Amino acid sequence: MWKTHVALMAPMLATAAATLVDYYGRTLARDRTVRNLALALFVGAFAVTSLAALIGSLVTRAAPIR
Amino acid sequence: MTSQELVYKPPVPAPSVETVTPVESARPSGPAAAVVLSAALGCLTLGVLSVLTAAEERFSDALTVSDRVGDISGITTAFRGRVLRLLGRLCRRLAASRPVPGARRRRGGAADRARAARDVPAVLQPLRLTAEKQ
Numbered sequence: 613m614w615k616t617h618v619a620l621m622a623p624m625l626a627t628a629a630a631t632l633v634d635y636y637g638r639t640l641a642r643d644r645t646v647r648n649l650a651l652a653l654f655v656g657a658f659a660v661t662s663l664a665a666l667i668g669s670l671v672t673r674a675a676p677i678r
Numbered sequence: 679m680t681s682q683e684l685v686y687k688p689p690v691p692a693p694s695v696e697t698v699t700p701v702e703s704a705r706p707s708g709p710a711a712a713v714v715l716s717a718a719l720g721c722l723t724l725g726v727l728s729v730l731t732a733a734e735e736r737f738s739d740a741l742t743v744s745d746r747v748g749d750i751s752g753i754t755t756a757f758r759g760r761v762l763r764l765l766g767r768l769c770r771r772l773a774a775s776r777p778v779p780g781a782r783r784r785r786g787g788a789a790d791r792a793r794a795a796r797d798v799p800a801v802l803q804p805l806r807l808t809a810e811k812q
Binding site for chain 2: 617621628631632635636646
């Protein structure tokens, strides 16, 4: 169940990070809090994507057998 | 003419208000909080819907928009609508909230000039009183 939905979080997190970058613009260079927030969102999106890829590869190995 | 009068005395500079250069104003943190909150609540909605569709057949049938896709079509549709609704509502509510913590405040405005004029050091208080009387 989770394997089919975890990848849906990635575009949402990446869109949130892109929205922050678009909204704050150059202020992002001075503001550490917002910069870390955007960084955490984007790293989270990458982590979720990696997890989805890992689960997907494991599923494609196991699915033809069962 | 005495020797003390011959000594050069540099002119005392007039007390001036500290000049500050205006920097870029801090943006309100409301929309940023709205984005993060809507992303988090969207993730929660996704988790709740996926658990409900797996646990209850009724939810799975109710969320099946396309038969070829299955219940995930309804989940993504509901999830997207939920995120967009949350984003709009939170943006409206938080648009006028406080600035970002730690961000620089806009300086050099009328409020700062008034504050600088009010916070005159104790040494210069007589000068300020004289100026107010004039």
